[in-house]
Amino acid sequence: MSAKKTRVADVEEGFDFLSWHYVRKNGIMIVTPSEKAIRRFMEETEELIFSHKGSQKALIDKINRKICGWTTYHRISDADLVFRKMDVYIKATLMKFCEITHPTWTKERILKNFWYKDFDGQHIYALKDRPEIRVQNISDTLLVGHKKIKTNANPYLDHDYIEGRNETRVVQNVTGKYHAVWERQKGKCFYCGKPILLDQKKMIVNKDVRFGDKLFNLAYIHAQCGFTPVEYIQQDYRPLTEMELIDLINSLDNGEAERNSKYGRLFDYFRGKTEPYITLTFQEIEKINESKLCKTAYEKNAFWFSTSETGGRISQSWLMNGYSLQRVDLVKKIIVLHRNTNEYVPVKIPEQILSGKIPRDAKFEIENFCNYIQEKYGL
Numbered sequence: 001m002s003a004k005k006t007r008v009a010d011v012e013e014g015f016d017f018l019s020w021h022y023v024r025k026n027g028i029m030i031v032t033p034s035e036k037a038i039r040r041f042m043e044e045t046e047e048l049i050f051s052h053k054g055s056q057k058a059l060i061d062k063i064n065r066k067i068c069g070w071t072t073y074h075r076i077s078d079a080d081l082v083f084r085k086m087d088v089y090i091k092a093t094l095m096k097f098c099e100i101t102h103p104t105w106t107k108e109r110i111l112k113n114f115w116y117k118d119f120d121g122q123h124i125y126a127l128k129d130r131p132e133i134r135v136q137n138i139s140d141t142l143l144v145g146h147k148k149i150k151t152n153a154n155p156y157l158d159h160d161y162i163e164g165r166n167e168t169r170v171v172q173n174v175t176g177k178y179h180a181v182w183e184r185q186k187g188k189c190f191y192c193g194k195p196i197l198l199d200q201k202k203m204i205v206n207k208d209v210r211f212g213d214k215l216f217n218l219a220y221i222h223a224q225c226g227f228t229p230v231e232y233i234q235q236d237y238r239p240l241t242e243m244e245l246i247d248l249i250n251s252l253d254n255g256e257a258e259r260n261s262k263y264g265r266l267f268d269y270f271r272g273k274t275e276p277y278i279t280l281t282f283q284e285i286e287k288i289n290e291s292k293l294c295k296t297a298y299e300k301n302a303f304w305f306s307t308s309e310t311g312g313r314i315s316q317s318w319l320m321n322g323y324s325l326q327r328v329d330l331v332k333k334i335i336v337l338h339r340n341t342n343e344y345v346p347v348k349i350p351e352q353i354l355s356g357k358i359p360r361d362a363k364f365e366i367e368n369f370c371n372y373i374q375e376k377y378g379l
Helices: 035-050 056-074 080-101 107-114 159-173 178-185 242-254 264-271 282-289 295-299 313-319 360-377
Strands: 015-017 020-025 028-033 115-117 123-125 202-206 218-222 277-281 323-329 334-339
Touching (some): 035 056, 035 080, 056 080, 080 107, 107 115, 264 282, 264 313, 277 282
Antiparallel strands (some): 015 020, 202 218
């Protein structure tokens, strides 16, 4: 033990270790990127941008590689707000770089030539003619919880745990029978059609529920693409009567459907909130709603993100009151929500998209983008 590098710290006051800052608040250990790590990232990024002398595409590639490495390390921490601040810092640095390299240009001309206005009104540094080549938003990084290994597992008794770990290892390493599945898909996600990168978590799913785990029916997907499961519900439908239709419209219009649901008290809680961010523990949610959460809530992210009638009705409690779910931590048993500030406006759909003549790759991108928008804003 080094006397210079070792000290006794109070977790209530906090301490830094391995580029993270640890502090306990209200009984919960919060782990965020340390101030030293943040400053170092800002300085290195600033030096990278201002020393660049190549093309805009080369600069974007450099920044994205830097972002990828930094976020991969810090995404298992509580880095929501830090990631958003870094987005603002990088954009401000890029704007300053543009002003220095083009001193006679106006701000409007710089924005027109080097920036792309995204769907939510944000300006993204991107190629003028190819906006898909852009600087990544750090805040779009999916935060993941660290899973502890069960060190006292007995291979002769804990068969399910050992087999589950072995199966997860085989899936992640793309070995055994899964290698053929990977080659068949050419390393692309079956759901969104985008490449599955080496550092991204993968899942194996059934393409058709009727054929089970047969090799031809297996497919690789991004782990985050599996957060919203597709549910098959057999139900006999009949036309609504006029009175039933009027009652349904009225209940939707005034929110009675949510207030009378099993999460009605939680709905009322969010209805009176105006804070930009809300963090709740699972225990606080149970106290607010005066009922226990089901076992799935403690084990599956899909419970919190799903908006279906059968499994994820709890999400309507905040979606209908202007909040969207930013993160779920099953280890610390907390959720983080962000208040939506967007007003509802009509959207103009380009005629080319409605013409029925769309390239296959564009079709997957459009559908994936639409699904992302639906999930993010609870449409």
